Amino acid sequence: MTEKRSPCTVGVAMSGGVDSTVAAAILLEQGFSVHGFFMQLPLPGLDEQIRKVQRVADDLGIPLHLVEMEEEFRKRVIAYFTDSYCQGRTPNPCVVCNQEIKFDLLTEAILAQGMDKTATGHYAGIYQVNGINGTALLQRGKDPKKDQSYFLCRLSSQQLEHTLFPLADHCKKDIFLRAQDFGFTQFGGDESQDVCFLANQNLATFLSEQGLKSMRGEIATEDGKVLGSHEGIWKYTVGQRRGLGIPDATPWYVIKLDAKSNRVIIGKNDELFQRELLLSDVQWQLELPIPWQGKVQLRSRHQAAEAEVSPVENGNWRVRFKESQRAVTPGQFAVLYQEDMVVASGVIVS
Template structure:
């Protein structure tokens, strides 16, 4: 069996290649070129070519930037225009890394894929092989994989399951390897300097100004575009008020930004669509652990599934989830039961 290790040029995927090789697997390295006009393209491919020569593994680079633009970048712009706050990394995983790139590695003769995600796959007696949080909880990326089909994940390897991020560079150095991209990747890989507002202005006809109002309809200011704001935001509103105001919601039909005091940020639940089930809900525990943001502790929730959408009822106080973000569902052990895209709060 040949395993294709997806190498981005960063430290994590390069270490994954090292570990898979050391474990005796028949491996190849595959770099998916996702970004158009990327000035680092030549440096990355040259660096990966040299690293693969040291390791004695074949290297392939495949140009997928047109597919990436169509499947990830264009929806990112479209969702922001619609007033959502999308999560492009969570979308990229099922559509690109475990979609288009997975198909490409199969054409190259590989049977499965390995990536540098900090997650694990574990066998469970009742549900089979499951996606589980990685050992380094500070870097766990299971949230971003919750929209990937379990069938694809069962053809995947995650060599960093038990690795701690702080040890990665030292291990590579011991092997005489330097990643072509030694620094941490930016928040959104295709947005220069992490300035998503400038990116959106360059790539889309974004909606203009409108009123800022309280829940009772009182107008307290003007916004310069709903796409510039997200739920829970406090800074940058430019409103002088008797108490601190936060973004509570977006009234899309009326192009209005709804703000209020901090206590109005709490939500009793949310609805998620585009559901990806890793375990049928009939096998879920009565109480699941729900994570609605990457940097958030999963919290207990009840749920209902109607065959299309998941409705969650929070058991303890929960900040209002953001439409467009991912709702990842776990059991108490950290195994992922499924995921969906948040549509609205209750």
């Protein structure tokens, strides 16, 4: 007599939003045994958020597990966020959170509860190189407007091996319809905020609360001409136009943040364009011919552009684009795509 095998058990990272809710519902529809997992983070309105997620879990008929992550989130994400601004860099906390919190610590907690797989409501896919047992690579989601592979770029093949993305082949507009089909009518087309811990708070106010002090410095051009003053370079980012307070016939933009001299360097729009940049901490997912050629994406809403990537001194890598790119921002991640697959990523240095 053949023993009946129990269904695969999946732990779904749930926020109470439409994406994770529909992801869990799709897995239930497909016959998986589903548990919900909610990360308790140092966010405004946490108690109400827990009640919201619990209502969703109850409607789905699945158990909900609360996982305390407040201290680790402060150490790994918020500290990185504030330190980056101190150094004149513009961070991407979602990339770091996905790598170190959601797909690391939370995944450990989910697997420790006896789950076979983990799942999230991200719009991305997984491609197995050389068949089912090959290297797992992150793949762009079907919806080009919602694709979140950029934010997941630092996930390793090992992290992807036990991960499911139920929304990989779905478009965002269809997810709201699916939610209604599943009986959820509370989602009115709202989108989640990129930096969850900011909520509706002003960035400068948040950073001040984290201990960053105002430090008066100069606003100057690349050739050293001082045109104004600022109260802290962490209040600015490359490409910024508003808030400079320097009138002219054509707009001024932030083109560089010099942490050593506490200077905000400004210039005209054409000074924001460059064809080369330097990357540090490059993580390759595959062994590929070097120099590598493909498309490189510089931020979440940047159109990936053709470039060549080659090694230079000190373990860094040079990216040389075919066409100049605007507002290259130190601290952000550059993601390398071969067709629609993520093959590497690195941190923009300069």
